Amino acid sequence: MRKISNRALIIIFLGLLAVSAVWILIAANIEQDELTAEIYVDGRLMYTLDLSKVTEEYTIELPHNTVLVGEGEISMLSADCPDQLCVRQGVIRNGIQPIICLPNRVEIRIVKDSGIDAVTGGRS
Amino acid sequence: MSIKRIATIAALTAIALTIFMLEAQIPVIIAVPGVKLGLSNIVTLIAVYILSKRDAGIILALRIMLGSIFAGNSMIFLYSAAGGLLSFASVCLTSSFLREKQIWAVGVLSAIAHNAAQIAVAALVMDSLALFWYLPWLIIAAIITGAFTGLSAQFAVKSLKNTRLR
CATH class of the missing domain: 2.60.320.10 (N-utilization substance G protein NusG, insert domain)
Structure with missing residues:
Protein backbone atom coordinates (compact mmCIF):
# COMPACT_ATOMS: atom_id res chain seq x y z
CA MET A 1 0.00 0.00 0.00
CA ARG A 2 1.24 3.47 -0.81
CA LYS A 3 2.85 5.19 2.13
CA ILE A 4 1.13 8.29 3.53
CA SER A 5 3.40 11.07 4.72
CA ASN A 6 3.18 12.60 8.17
CA ARG A 7 2.47 15.96 6.63
CA ALA A 8 -0.53 14.63 4.70
CA LEU A 9 -1.94 13.17 7.91
CA ILE A 10 -1.52 16.43 9.78
CA ILE A 11 -3.33 18.28 7.02
CA ILE A 12 -6.17 15.77 6.99
CA PHE A 13 -6.68 15.93 10.74
CA LEU A 14 -6.43 19.71 10.91
CA GLY A 15 -8.97 19.85 8.14
CA LEU A 16 -11.30 17.58 10.07
CA LEU A 17 -10.78 19.76 13.14
CA ALA A 18 -11.64 22.88 11.19
CA VAL A 19 -14.75 21.36 9.66
CA SER A 20 -15.98 20.24 13.08
CA ALA A 21 -15.33 23.64 14.60
CA VAL A 22 -17.18 25.38 11.81
CA TRP A 23 -20.07 22.95 12.16
CA ILE A 24 -20.33 23.69 15.87
CA LEU A 25 -20.22 27.45 15.39
CA ILE A 26 -22.88 27.38 12.72
CA ALA A 27 -25.08 24.99 14.64
CA ALA A 28 -25.00 26.97 17.86
CA ASN A 29 -26.13 30.14 16.15
CA ILE A 30 -28.95 28.97 13.98
CA GLU A 31 -32.05 30.89 14.84
CA GLN A 32 -35.20 28.92 14.78
CA ASP A 33 -38.62 30.49 14.61
CA GLU A 34 -40.64 27.74 16.10
CA LEU A 35 -39.31 26.56 19.39
CA MET B 1 4.18 -18.01 24.47
CA SER B 2 7.37 -17.26 26.36
CA ILE B 3 7.54 -16.32 30.01
CA LYS B 4 8.85 -12.93 29.00
CA ARG B 5 5.81 -12.33 26.83
CA ILE B 6 3.40 -13.43 29.52
CA ALA B 7 5.11 -11.20 32.05
CA THR B 8 5.08 -8.25 29.67
CA ILE B 9 1.40 -8.72 28.97
CA ALA B 10 0.67 -8.90 32.69
CA ALA B 11 2.66 -5.78 33.44
CA LEU B 12 1.03 -3.82 30.64
CA THR B 13 -2.42 -4.95 31.72
CA ALA B 14 -1.73 -3.75 35.26
CA ILE B 15 -0.53 -0.41 33.94
CA ALA B 16 -3.53 -0.03 31.63
CA LEU B 17 -5.92 -0.87 34.44
CA THR B 18 -4.29 1.61 36.81
CA ILE B 19 -4.40 4.38 34.24
CA PHE B 20 -8.03 3.53 33.55
CA MET B 21 -9.03 3.75 37.22
CA LEU B 22 -7.10 6.97 37.79
CA GLU B 23 -8.48 8.59 34.69
CA ALA B 24 -12.02 7.89 35.82
CA GLN B 25 -11.38 10.33 38.65
CA ILE B 26 -10.45 13.19 36.36
CA PRO B 27 -13.40 15.41 35.47
CA VAL B 28 -13.67 16.32 31.80
CA ILE B 29 -13.92 19.88 30.56
CA ILE B 30 -16.29 19.30 27.70
CA ALA B 31 -19.91 18.73 28.62
CA VAL B 32 -20.49 15.85 26.26
CA PRO B 33 -21.21 12.26 27.31
CA GLY B 34 -18.37 9.89 26.65
CA VAL B 35 -15.49 12.33 26.32
CA LYS B 36 -12.47 11.35 28.27
CA LEU B 37 -8.72 11.43 27.90
CA GLY B 38 -8.44 7.80 26.90
CA LEU B 39 -4.98 7.50 28.43
CA SER B 40 -5.16 3.75 28.81
CA ASN B 41 -5.14 3.57 25.04
CA ILE B 42 -1.47 4.47 25.26
CA VAL B 43 -0.84 0.99 26.60
CA THR B 44 -2.88 -0.62 23.84
CA LEU B 45 -0.90 1.24 21.22
CA ILE B 46 2.44 0.37 22.78
CA ALA B 47 1.42 -3.28 23.03
CA VAL B 48 0.53 -3.43 19.35
CA TYR B 49 3.99 -2.26 18.41
CA ILE B 50 6.18 -4.09 20.90
CA LEU B 51 4.17 -7.29 21.21
CA SER B 52 1.54 -8.28 18.71
CA LYS B 53 -2.01 -7.33 17.85
CA ARG B 54 -3.28 -10.46 19.53
CA ASP B 55 -1.45 -9.69 22.74
CA ALA B 56 -2.69 -6.11 22.65
CA GLY B 57 -6.18 -7.47 22.23
CA ILE B 58 -5.75 -9.65 25.28
CA ILE B 59 -4.57 -6.70 27.34
CA LEU B 60 -7.49 -4.60 26.12
CA ALA B 61 -10.07 -7.28 26.90
CA LEU B 62 -8.64 -7.80 30.37
CA ARG B 63 -8.54 -4.10 31.05
CA ILE B 64 -12.14 -3.62 29.97
CA MET B 65 -13.42 -6.53 32.04
CA LEU B 66 -11.44 -5.82 35.16
CA GLY B 67 -11.94 -2.09 34.82
CA SER B 68 -15.71 -2.36 34.81
CA ILE B 69 -15.64 -4.83 37.69
CA PHE B 70 -13.47 -2.51 39.78
CA ALA B 71 -15.50 0.52 38.82
CA GLY B 72 -18.57 -1.40 39.90
CA ASN B 73 -20.78 -0.19 37.10
CA SER B 74 -22.21 -2.26 34.30
CA MET B 75 -22.86 0.76 32.11
CA ILE B 76 -19.15 1.46 32.05
CA PHE B 77 -18.63 -2.03 30.68
CA LEU B 78 -20.97 -1.40 27.77
CA TYR B 79 -19.36 1.89 26.81
CA SER B 80 -15.82 0.65 27.39
CA ALA B 81 -16.38 -2.48 25.38
CA ALA B 82 -17.96 -0.69 22.46
CA GLY B 83 -15.33 2.03 22.43
CA GLY B 84 -12.50 -0.42 22.97
CA LEU B 85 -13.67 -2.79 20.28
CA LEU B 86 -14.02 -0.20 17.56
CA SER B 87 -10.81 1.61 18.47
CA PHE B 88 -8.91 -1.67 18.57
CA ALA B 89 -10.31 -2.62 15.16
CA SER B 90 -9.12 0.71 13.80
CA VAL B 91 -5.67 0.21 15.33
CA CYS B 92 -5.41 -3.21 13.70
CA LEU B 93 -6.37 -1.77 10.34
CA THR B 94 -4.21 1.33 10.39
CA SER B 95 -1.08 -0.05 12.00
CA SER B 96 -0.55 -2.21 8.96
CA PHE B 97 0.17 0.70 6.73
CA LEU B 98 1.26 3.49 9.03
CA ARG B 99 4.90 3.52 10.01
CA GLU B 100 6.31 3.87 13.47
CA LYS B 101 6.72 7.57 13.10
CA GLN B 102 2.97 7.77 12.63
CA ILE B 103 1.71 6.03 15.72
CA TRP B 104 0.25 9.39 16.70
CA ALA B 105 -2.08 9.15 13.68
CA VAL B 106 -3.06 5.62 14.67
CA GLY B 107 -3.92 7.15 18.03
CA VAL B 108 -6.07 9.86 16.50
CA LEU B 109 -8.02 7.42 14.35
CA SER B 110 -8.53 5.01 17.21
CA ALA B 111 -9.77 7.86 19.40
CA ILE B 112 -12.25 8.92 16.72
CA ALA B 113 -13.41 5.31 16.41
CA HIS B 114 -13.72 5.03 20.18
CA ASN B 115 -15.80 8.16 20.54
CA ALA B 116 -17.98 7.32 17.57
CA ALA B 117 -18.73 3.92 19.08
CA GLN B 118 -19.64 5.50 22.41
CA ILE B 119 -22.03 7.94 20.77
CA ALA B 120 -23.62 5.02 18.95
CA VAL B 121 -24.11 3.14 22.20
CA ALA B 122 -25.49 6.24 23.90
CA ALA B 123 -27.90 6.71 20.99
CA LEU B 124 -29.05 3.12 21.43
CA VAL B 125 -29.43 3.49 25.18
CA MET B 126 -31.33 6.75 24.90
CA ASP B 127 -33.25 5.46 21.88
CA SER B 128 -32.56 8.74 20.15
CA LEU B 129 -30.68 9.78 17.06
CA ALA B 130 -30.29 13.30 18.37
CA LEU B 131 -27.11 12.11 20.10
CA PHE B 132 -25.30 12.29 16.79
CA TRP B 133 -25.37 16.05 16.93
CA TYR B 134 -22.54 15.66 19.43
CA LEU B 135 -20.35 14.23 16.70
CA PRO B 136 -18.35 17.40 15.89
CA TRP B 137 -17.54 17.87 19.58
CA LEU B 138 -16.39 14.29 19.78
CA ILE B 139 -14.29 14.53 16.68
CA ILE B 140 -12.48 17.57 18.02
CA ALA B 141 -11.91 15.93 21.40
CA ALA B 142 -10.80 12.71 19.72
CA ILE B 143 -8.27 14.42 17.48
CA ILE B 144 -6.69 16.25 20.40
CA THR B 145 -6.68 13.38 22.90
CA GLY B 146 -5.81 10.83 20.22
CA ALA B 147 -2.82 12.85 19.10
CA PHE B 148 -1.64 13.13 22.69
CA THR B 149 -2.00 9.44 23.51
CA GLY B 150 -0.65 8.43 20.11
CA LEU B 151 2.40 10.62 20.52
CA SER B 152 3.01 9.31 24.02
CA ALA B 153 2.89 5.77 22.71
CA GLN B 154 5.15 6.72 19.84
CA PHE B 155 7.82 8.08 22.16
CA ALA B 156 7.50 5.08 24.44
CA VAL B 157 7.87 2.63 21.58
CA LYS B 158 10.87 4.50 20.29
CA SER B 159 12.64 4.56 23.62
CA LEU B 160 11.94 0.88 24.15
CA LYS B 161 13.66 0.15 20.89
CA ASN B 162 17.06 -0.85 22.12
CA THR B 163 15.99 -2.46 25.33
CA ARG B 164 15.27 -6.11 25.83
CA LEU B 165 11.55 -5.50 25.41
CA ARG B 166 11.94 -5.14 21.68
Missing part, protein backbone atom coordinates in the same frame (compact mmCIF):
# COMPACT_ATOMS: atom_id res chain seq x y z
CA THR A 36 -41.09 23.50 20.60
CA ALA A 37 -39.25 21.66 23.31
CA GLU A 38 -39.82 18.02 24.07
CA ILE A 39 -38.75 16.29 27.23
CA TYR A 40 -38.21 12.56 27.06
CA VAL A 41 -37.69 10.30 30.04
CA ASP A 42 -36.70 6.71 29.38
CA GLY A 43 -37.42 7.24 25.71
CA ARG A 44 -41.02 8.29 26.33
CA LEU A 45 -42.25 11.78 25.56
CA MET A 46 -43.36 13.35 28.81
CA TYR A 47 -43.71 17.06 28.04
CA THR A 48 -44.15 19.22 24.99
CA LEU A 49 -43.61 22.92 25.47
CA ASP A 50 -43.77 25.98 23.25
CA LEU A 51 -40.77 28.00 24.28
CA SER A 52 -41.71 31.05 22.24
CA LYS A 53 -44.84 31.51 24.36
CA VAL A 54 -43.01 31.50 27.66
CA THR A 55 -43.20 34.83 29.45
CA GLU A 56 -41.85 33.88 32.84
CA GLU A 57 -39.32 31.26 33.76
CA TYR A 58 -40.60 28.15 35.43
CA THR A 59 -39.30 24.75 36.37
CA ILE A 60 -40.44 21.24 35.67
CA GLU A 61 -39.65 18.59 38.23
CA LEU A 62 -38.70 15.19 36.91
CA PRO A 63 -37.91 12.18 39.09
CA HIS A 64 -34.15 12.81 39.00
CA ASN A 65 -33.80 16.14 37.23
CA THR A 66 -35.17 19.65 37.24
CA VAL A 67 -35.68 21.47 33.96
CA LEU A 68 -35.66 25.25 33.71
CA VAL A 69 -37.92 26.63 30.99
CA GLY A 70 -37.25 30.20 29.89
CA GLU A 71 -38.19 32.57 27.11
CA GLY A 72 -37.06 30.84 23.96
CA GLU A 73 -34.61 28.64 25.82
CA ILE A 74 -34.48 25.60 28.03
CA SER A 75 -31.86 24.09 30.27
CA MET A 76 -31.21 21.50 32.94
CA LEU A 77 -31.29 23.26 36.28
CA SER A 78 -30.21 20.36 38.40
CA ALA A 79 -29.79 16.62 38.30
CA ASP A 80 -28.73 13.90 40.67
CA CYS A 81 -26.34 12.26 38.24
CA PRO A 82 -22.66 11.99 39.17
CA ASP A 83 -21.22 13.68 36.10
CA GLN A 84 -23.49 16.76 35.94
CA LEU A 85 -22.75 17.11 32.24
CA CYS A 86 -26.36 17.96 31.49
CA VAL A 87 -26.36 20.79 34.01
CA ARG A 88 -23.02 22.16 32.84
CA GLN A 89 -24.21 22.23 29.27
CA GLY A 90 -26.22 25.36 29.81
CA VAL A 91 -29.16 26.47 27.70
CA ILE A 92 -30.19 25.39 24.26
CA ARG A 93 -32.07 27.69 21.93
CA ASN A 94 -32.32 25.64 18.80
CA GLY A 95 -32.83 22.08 17.71
CA ILE A 96 -29.26 21.30 16.78
CA GLN A 97 -28.01 19.86 20.03
CA PRO A 98 -30.10 18.17 22.70
CA ILE A 99 -29.50 18.19 26.43
CA ILE A 100 -28.93 14.65 27.54
CA CYS A 101 -28.69 13.24 31.02
CA LEU A 102 -27.37 9.81 30.19
CA PRO A 103 -27.45 8.22 33.66
CA ASN A 104 -31.07 9.25 34.20
CA ARG A 105 -32.10 8.72 30.60
CA VAL A 106 -33.53 12.19 30.18
CA GLU A 107 -33.44 14.04 26.91
CA ILE A 108 -34.51 17.58 26.18
CA ARG A 109 -34.69 18.52 22.56
CA ILE A 110 -36.07 21.36 20.52
CA VAL A 111 -37.92 20.39 17.40
CA LYS A 112 -39.28 22.16 14.42
CA ASP A 113 -42.92 22.03 15.16
CA SER A 114 -45.08 20.52 12.46
CA GLY A 115 -47.92 22.95 13.02
CA ILE A 116 -49.65 21.53 16.05
CA ASP A 117 -50.13 24.08 18.76
CA ALA A 118 -47.93 22.79 21.50
CA VAL A 119 -49.44 22.37 24.92
CA THR A 120 -47.52 22.91 28.11
CA GLY A 121 -47.44 20.09 30.57
CA GLY A 122 -49.07 17.62 28.20
CA ARG A 123 -48.48 14.02 29.16
CA SER A 124 -48.52 11.40 26.44
Whole structure:
Protein backbone atom coordinates (compact mmCIF):
# COMPACT_ATOMS: atom_id res chain seq x y z
CA MET A 1 0.00 0.00 0.00
CA ARG A 2 1.24 3.47 -0.81
CA LYS A 3 2.85 5.19 2.13
CA ILE A 4 1.13 8.29 3.53
CA SER A 5 3.40 11.07 4.72
CA ASN A 6 3.18 12.60 8.17
CA ARG A 7 2.47 15.96 6.63
CA ALA A 8 -0.53 14.63 4.70
CA LEU A 9 -1.94 13.17 7.91
CA ILE A 10 -1.52 16.43 9.78
CA ILE A 11 -3.33 18.28 7.02
CA ILE A 12 -6.17 15.77 6.99
CA PHE A 13 -6.68 15.93 10.74
CA LEU A 14 -6.43 19.71 10.91
CA GLY A 15 -8.97 19.85 8.14
CA LEU A 16 -11.30 17.58 10.07
CA LEU A 17 -10.78 19.76 13.14
CA ALA A 18 -11.64 22.88 11.19
CA VAL A 19 -14.75 21.36 9.66
CA SER A 20 -15.98 20.24 13.08
CA ALA A 21 -15.33 23.64 14.60
CA VAL A 22 -17.18 25.38 11.81
CA TRP A 23 -20.07 22.95 12.16
CA ILE A 24 -20.33 23.69 15.87
CA LEU A 25 -20.22 27.45 15.39
CA ILE A 26 -22.88 27.38 12.72
CA ALA A 27 -25.08 24.99 14.64
CA ALA A 28 -25.00 26.97 17.86
CA ASN A 29 -26.13 30.14 16.15
CA ILE A 30 -28.95 28.97 13.98
CA GLU A 31 -32.05 30.89 14.84
CA GLN A 32 -35.20 28.92 14.78
CA ASP A 33 -38.62 30.49 14.61
CA GLU A 34 -40.64 27.74 16.10
CA LEU A 35 -39.31 26.56 19.39
CA THR A 36 -41.09 23.50 20.60
CA ALA A 37 -39.25 21.66 23.31
CA GLU A 38 -39.82 18.02 24.07
CA ILE A 39 -38.75 16.29 27.23
CA TYR A 40 -38.21 12.56 27.06
CA VAL A 41 -37.69 10.30 30.04
CA ASP A 42 -36.70 6.71 29.38
CA GLY A 43 -37.42 7.24 25.71
CA ARG A 44 -41.02 8.29 26.33
CA LEU A 45 -42.25 11.78 25.56
CA MET A 46 -43.36 13.35 28.81
CA TYR A 47 -43.71 17.06 28.04
CA THR A 48 -44.15 19.22 24.99
CA LEU A 49 -43.61 22.92 25.47
CA ASP A 50 -43.77 25.98 23.25
CA LEU A 51 -40.77 28.00 24.28
CA SER A 52 -41.71 31.05 22.24
CA LYS A 53 -44.84 31.51 24.36
CA VAL A 54 -43.01 31.50 27.66
CA THR A 55 -43.20 34.83 29.45
CA GLU A 56 -41.85 33.88 32.84
CA GLU A 57 -39.32 31.26 33.76
CA TYR A 58 -40.60 28.15 35.43
CA THR A 59 -39.30 24.75 36.37
CA ILE A 60 -40.44 21.24 35.67
CA GLU A 61 -39.65 18.59 38.23
CA LEU A 62 -38.70 15.19 36.91
CA PRO A 63 -37.91 12.18 39.09
CA HIS A 64 -34.15 12.81 39.00
CA ASN A 65 -33.80 16.14 37.23
CA THR A 66 -35.17 19.65 37.24
CA VAL A 67 -35.68 21.47 33.96
CA LEU A 68 -35.66 25.25 33.71
CA VAL A 69 -37.92 26.63 30.99
CA GLY A 70 -37.25 30.20 29.89
CA GLU A 71 -38.19 32.57 27.11
CA GLY A 72 -37.06 30.84 23.96
CA GLU A 73 -34.61 28.64 25.82
CA ILE A 74 -34.48 25.60 28.03
CA SER A 75 -31.86 24.09 30.27
CA MET A 76 -31.21 21.50 32.94
CA LEU A 77 -31.29 23.26 36.28
CA SER A 78 -30.21 20.36 38.40
CA ALA A 79 -29.79 16.62 38.30
CA ASP A 80 -28.73 13.90 40.67
CA CYS A 81 -26.34 12.26 38.24
CA PRO A 82 -22.66 11.99 39.17
CA ASP A 83 -21.22 13.68 36.10
CA GLN A 84 -23.49 16.76 35.94
CA LEU A 85 -22.75 17.11 32.24
CA CYS A 86 -26.36 17.96 31.49
CA VAL A 87 -26.36 20.79 34.01
CA ARG A 88 -23.02 22.16 32.84
CA GLN A 89 -24.21 22.23 29.27
CA GLY A 90 -26.22 25.36 29.81
CA VAL A 91 -29.16 26.47 27.70
CA ILE A 92 -30.19 25.39 24.26
CA ARG A 93 -32.07 27.69 21.93
CA ASN A 94 -32.32 25.64 18.80
CA GLY A 95 -32.83 22.08 17.71
CA ILE A 96 -29.26 21.30 16.78
CA GLN A 97 -28.01 19.86 20.03
CA PRO A 98 -30.10 18.17 22.70
CA ILE A 99 -29.50 18.19 26.43
CA ILE A 100 -28.93 14.65 27.54
CA CYS A 101 -28.69 13.24 31.02
CA LEU A 102 -27.37 9.81 30.19
CA PRO A 103 -27.45 8.22 33.66
CA ASN A 104 -31.07 9.25 34.20
CA ARG A 105 -32.10 8.72 30.60
CA VAL A 106 -33.53 12.19 30.18
CA GLU A 107 -33.44 14.04 26.91
CA ILE A 108 -34.51 17.58 26.18
CA ARG A 109 -34.69 18.52 22.56
CA ILE A 110 -36.07 21.36 20.52
CA VAL A 111 -37.92 20.39 17.40
CA LYS A 112 -39.28 22.16 14.42
CA ASP A 113 -42.92 22.03 15.16
CA SER A 114 -45.08 20.52 12.46
CA GLY A 115 -47.92 22.95 13.02
CA ILE A 116 -49.65 21.53 16.05
CA ASP A 117 -50.13 24.08 18.76
CA ALA A 118 -47.93 22.79 21.50
CA VAL A 119 -49.44 22.37 24.92
CA THR A 120 -47.52 22.91 28.11
CA GLY A 121 -47.44 20.09 30.57
CA GLY A 122 -49.07 17.62 28.20
CA ARG A 123 -48.48 14.02 29.16
CA SER A 124 -48.52 11.40 26.44
CA MET B 1 4.18 -18.01 24.47
CA SER B 2 7.37 -17.26 26.36
CA ILE B 3 7.54 -16.32 30.01
CA LYS B 4 8.85 -12.93 29.00
CA ARG B 5 5.81 -12.33 26.83
CA ILE B 6 3.40 -13.43 29.52
CA ALA B 7 5.11 -11.20 32.05
CA THR B 8 5.08 -8.25 29.67
CA ILE B 9 1.40 -8.72 28.97
CA ALA B 10 0.67 -8.90 32.69
CA ALA B 11 2.66 -5.78 33.44
CA LEU B 12 1.03 -3.82 30.64
CA THR B 13 -2.42 -4.95 31.72
CA ALA B 14 -1.73 -3.75 35.26
CA ILE B 15 -0.53 -0.41 33.94
CA ALA B 16 -3.53 -0.03 31.63
CA LEU B 17 -5.92 -0.87 34.44
CA THR B 18 -4.29 1.61 36.81
CA ILE B 19 -4.40 4.38 34.24
CA PHE B 20 -8.03 3.53 33.55
CA MET B 21 -9.03 3.75 37.22
CA LEU B 22 -7.10 6.97 37.79
CA GLU B 23 -8.48 8.59 34.69
CA ALA B 24 -12.02 7.89 35.82
CA GLN B 25 -11.38 10.33 38.65
CA ILE B 26 -10.45 13.19 36.36
CA PRO B 27 -13.40 15.41 35.47
CA VAL B 28 -13.67 16.32 31.80
CA ILE B 29 -13.92 19.88 30.56
CA ILE B 30 -16.29 19.30 27.70
CA ALA B 31 -19.91 18.73 28.62
CA VAL B 32 -20.49 15.85 26.26
CA PRO B 33 -21.21 12.26 27.31
CA GLY B 34 -18.37 9.89 26.65
CA VAL B 35 -15.49 12.33 26.32
CA LYS B 36 -12.47 11.35 28.27
CA LEU B 37 -8.72 11.43 27.90
CA GLY B 38 -8.44 7.80 26.90
CA LEU B 39 -4.98 7.50 28.43
CA SER B 40 -5.16 3.75 28.81
CA ASN B 41 -5.14 3.57 25.04
CA ILE B 42 -1.47 4.47 25.26
CA VAL B 43 -0.84 0.99 26.60
CA THR B 44 -2.88 -0.62 23.84
CA LEU B 45 -0.90 1.24 21.22
CA ILE B 46 2.44 0.37 22.78
CA ALA B 47 1.42 -3.28 23.03
CA VAL B 48 0.53 -3.43 19.35
CA TYR B 49 3.99 -2.26 18.41
CA ILE B 50 6.18 -4.09 20.90
CA LEU B 51 4.17 -7.29 21.21
CA SER B 52 1.54 -8.28 18.71
CA LYS B 53 -2.01 -7.33 17.85
CA ARG B 54 -3.28 -10.46 19.53
CA ASP B 55 -1.45 -9.69 22.74
CA ALA B 56 -2.69 -6.11 22.65
CA GLY B 57 -6.18 -7.47 22.23
CA ILE B 58 -5.75 -9.65 25.28
CA ILE B 59 -4.57 -6.70 27.34
CA LEU B 60 -7.49 -4.60 26.12
CA ALA B 61 -10.07 -7.28 26.90
CA LEU B 62 -8.64 -7.80 30.37
CA ARG B 63 -8.54 -4.10 31.05
CA ILE B 64 -12.14 -3.62 29.97
CA MET B 65 -13.42 -6.53 32.04
CA LEU B 66 -11.44 -5.82 35.16
CA GLY B 67 -11.94 -2.09 34.82
CA SER B 68 -15.71 -2.36 34.81
CA ILE B 69 -15.64 -4.83 37.69
CA PHE B 70 -13.47 -2.51 39.78
CA ALA B 71 -15.50 0.52 38.82
CA GLY B 72 -18.57 -1.40 39.90
CA ASN B 73 -20.78 -0.19 37.10
CA SER B 74 -22.21 -2.26 34.30
CA MET B 75 -22.86 0.76 32.11
CA ILE B 76 -19.15 1.46 32.05
CA PHE B 77 -18.63 -2.03 30.68
CA LEU B 78 -20.97 -1.40 27.77
CA TYR B 79 -19.36 1.89 26.81
CA SER B 80 -15.82 0.65 27.39
CA ALA B 81 -16.38 -2.48 25.38
CA ALA B 82 -17.96 -0.69 22.46
CA GLY B 83 -15.33 2.03 22.43
CA GLY B 84 -12.50 -0.42 22.97
CA LEU B 85 -13.67 -2.79 20.28
CA LEU B 86 -14.02 -0.20 17.56
CA SER B 87 -10.81 1.61 18.47
CA PHE B 88 -8.91 -1.67 18.57
CA ALA B 89 -10.31 -2.62 15.16
CA SER B 90 -9.12 0.71 13.80
CA VAL B 91 -5.67 0.21 15.33
CA CYS B 92 -5.41 -3.21 13.70
CA LEU B 93 -6.37 -1.77 10.34
CA THR B 94 -4.21 1.33 10.39
CA SER B 95 -1.08 -0.05 12.00
CA SER B 96 -0.55 -2.21 8.96
CA PHE B 97 0.17 0.70 6.73
CA LEU B 98 1.26 3.49 9.03
CA ARG B 99 4.90 3.52 10.01
CA GLU B 100 6.31 3.87 13.47
CA LYS B 101 6.72 7.57 13.10
CA GLN B 102 2.97 7.77 12.63
CA ILE B 103 1.71 6.03 15.72
CA TRP B 104 0.25 9.39 16.70
CA ALA B 105 -2.08 9.15 13.68
CA VAL B 106 -3.06 5.62 14.67
CA GLY B 107 -3.92 7.15 18.03
CA VAL B 108 -6.07 9.86 16.50
CA LEU B 109 -8.02 7.42 14.35
CA SER B 110 -8.53 5.01 17.21
CA ALA B 111 -9.77 7.86 19.40
CA ILE B 112 -12.25 8.92 16.72
CA ALA B 113 -13.41 5.31 16.41
CA HIS B 114 -13.72 5.03 20.18
CA ASN B 115 -15.80 8.16 20.54
CA ALA B 116 -17.98 7.32 17.57
CA ALA B 117 -18.73 3.92 19.08
CA GLN B 118 -19.64 5.50 22.41
CA ILE B 119 -22.03 7.94 20.77
CA ALA B 120 -23.62 5.02 18.95
CA VAL B 121 -24.11 3.14 22.20
CA ALA B 122 -25.49 6.24 23.90
CA ALA B 123 -27.90 6.71 20.99
CA LEU B 124 -29.05 3.12 21.43
CA VAL B 125 -29.43 3.49 25.18
CA MET B 126 -31.33 6.75 24.90
CA ASP B 127 -33.25 5.46 21.88
CA SER B 128 -32.56 8.74 20.15
CA LEU B 129 -30.68 9.78 17.06
CA ALA B 130 -30.29 13.30 18.37
CA LEU B 131 -27.11 12.11 20.10
CA PHE B 132 -25.30 12.29 16.79
CA TRP B 133 -25.37 16.05 16.93
CA TYR B 134 -22.54 15.66 19.43
CA LEU B 135 -20.35 14.23 16.70
CA PRO B 136 -18.35 17.40 15.89
CA TRP B 137 -17.54 17.87 19.58
CA LEU B 138 -16.39 14.29 19.78
CA ILE B 139 -14.29 14.53 16.68
CA ILE B 140 -12.48 17.57 18.02
CA ALA B 141 -11.91 15.93 21.40
CA ALA B 142 -10.80 12.71 19.72
CA ILE B 143 -8.27 14.42 17.48
CA ILE B 144 -6.69 16.25 20.40
CA THR B 145 -6.68 13.38 22.90
CA GLY B 146 -5.81 10.83 20.22
CA ALA B 147 -2.82 12.85 19.10
CA PHE B 148 -1.64 13.13 22.69
CA THR B 149 -2.00 9.44 23.51
CA GLY B 150 -0.65 8.43 20.11
CA LEU B 151 2.40 10.62 20.52
CA SER B 152 3.01 9.31 24.02
CA ALA B 153 2.89 5.77 22.71
CA GLN B 154 5.15 6.72 19.84
CA PHE B 155 7.82 8.08 22.16
CA ALA B 156 7.50 5.08 24.44
CA VAL B 157 7.87 2.63 21.58
CA LYS B 158 10.87 4.50 20.29
CA SER B 159 12.64 4.56 23.62
CA LEU B 160 11.94 0.88 24.15
CA LYS B 161 13.66 0.15 20.89
CA ASN B 162 17.06 -0.85 22.12
CA THR B 163 15.99 -2.46 25.33
CA ARG B 164 15.27 -6.11 25.83
CA LEU B 165 11.55 -5.50 25.41
CA ARG B 166 11.94 -5.14 21.68
